Amino acid sequence: MPIDLPSHFDSKPAIVIGGTGLGAIDGYTPVAALHPVTPWGKPSSPIFILEHAGVPIAFLARHGLHHQLAPHEVPARANMAALRSIGVRSVIAFSAVGSLREEIKPMDFVVPDQIIDRTKGVRPFTFFEGGVVGHVGFADPFDAGLGRVVERCAAAMKGDGVTLHTAGTVVCMEGPQFSTRAESNMYRAWGGSVINMSALPEAKLAREAELAYQMICMATDYDCWQDSEDVDVAMVMKFMAANSANAKHLVGAVLDELCKLENSDLVLAKHWAGSAQGAVKFMTKPAGRDPEAMKRIEYLFPGFWAE
Numbered sequence: 187m188p189i190d191l192p193s194h195f196d197s198k199p200a201i202v203i204g205g206t207g208l209g210a211i212d213g214y215t216p217v218a219a220l221h222p223v224t225p226w227g228k229p230s231s232p233i234f235i236l237e238h239a240g241v242p243i244a245f246l247a248r249h250g251l252h253h254q255l256a257p258h259e260v261p262a263r264a265n266m267a268a269l270r271s272i273g274v275r276s277v278i279a280f281s282a283v284g285s286l287r288e289e290i291k292p293m294d295f296v297v298p299d300q301i302i303d304r305t306k307g308v309r310p311f312t313f314f315e316g317g318v319v320g321h322v323g324f325a326d327p328f329d330a331g332l333g334r335v336v337e338r339c340a341a342a343m344k345g346d347g348v349t350l351h352t353a354g355t356v357v358c359m360e361g362p363q364f365s366t367r368a369e370s371n372m373y374r375a376w377g378g379s380v381i382n383m384s385a386l387p388e389a390k391l392a393r394e395a396e397l398a399y400q401m402i403c404m405a406t407d408y409d410c411w412q413d414s415e416d417v418d419v420a421m422v423m424k425f426m427a428a429n430s431a432n433a434k435h436l437v438g439a440v441l442d443e444l445c446k447l448e449n450s451d452l453v454l455a456k457h458w459a460g461s462a463q464g465a466v467k468f469m470t471k472p473a474g475r476d477p478e479a480m481k482r483i484e485y486l487f488p489g490f491w492a493e
């Protein structure tokens with residue numbers, strides 16, 4: 187992706203695609219590279235604005251342009267805040283995952299509906315701290331409306347026997363090392379379907395930022411619970427090469443679908459508007475509010491403190 191592009195863009199991009207193994211999206215022309223700086227620092231990469239038939243799309247590389255950020259180094263707060271600040275309200279996030287189920291084969295895709303948090307608290311995971319407290323609901327961590335759109339586009343995927351599974355639980359582990367066999371078996375016993383290192387805190391921060399968020403998982407291996415080969419990076423990369431072609435087919439179909447007028451409220455995440463702001467507004471009494479924390483909230487939600 188070229189980076190000597192204009193650094194401003196006037197209209198609001200509707201949708202963002204983030205994730206490993208998806209460095210470009212065919213059929214979309216890059217028109218700008220944005221470099222926002224947020225109160226939580228800079229995002230993982232420039233945010234590229236791509237255009238397809240007049241529709242703007244924002245694209246962010248989760249691990250940086252050169253995959254230089256380990257999962258625990260991804261600046262997820264800056265990523266979600268920057269996306270919101272440029273007008274993005276819905277996020278389709280791609281992720282390479284290990285399969286914890288026989289029936290989820292390498293190269294299959296999963297549209298998960300649940301997460302089990304196995305991160306270790308070393309990643310900053312909330313916008314609401316340091317003098318302004320808020321508690322958002324997270325019972326259903328993904329956006330069901332976006333999930334349904336992805337499911338409807340399953341036919342765009344190519345390959346004999348490649349399946350798109352329409353539900354599943356992602357176990358998000360800390361990494362960067364892969365799991366032990368005992369852990370892998372425990373996650374299976376817990377009901378995990380797939381495993382990655384990226385779903386959190388991204389999904390939590392998307393919820394706090396009132397973004398509609400759906401992850402699309404691309405299976406690359408059977409982790410280490412099975413009798414077959416244990417996961418390693420070479421295996422992940424081999425299947426990622428195959429997966430990324432399918433990811434591009436799927437993403438094209440999902441974007442075409444989301445660009446339809448009937449989906450405009452979904453893309454603007456109107457159903458999430460006000461949900462986090464309501465959870466923050468009345469928690470911390472004025473005497474306990476920290477002015478810097480208040481400014482950070484104002485970055486996310488301009489006009490928040492104006493009564």
Ligand SMILES: CSC[C@H]1O[C@H](OP(=O)(O)O)[C@H](O)[C@@H]1O
Binds near residue numbers: 206361383422
């Ligand atoms: C290279 S294997 C582990 C790595 O792959 C996944 O990254 P992403 O979710 O950005 O596709 C996984 O979460 C780990 O970070």
Ligand SMILES: Nc1ncnc2[nH]cnc12
Binds near residue numbers: 282283284417422
């Ligand atoms: N087995 C695995 N564990 C964690 N993250 C992964 N990403 C791809 N495969 C993985």
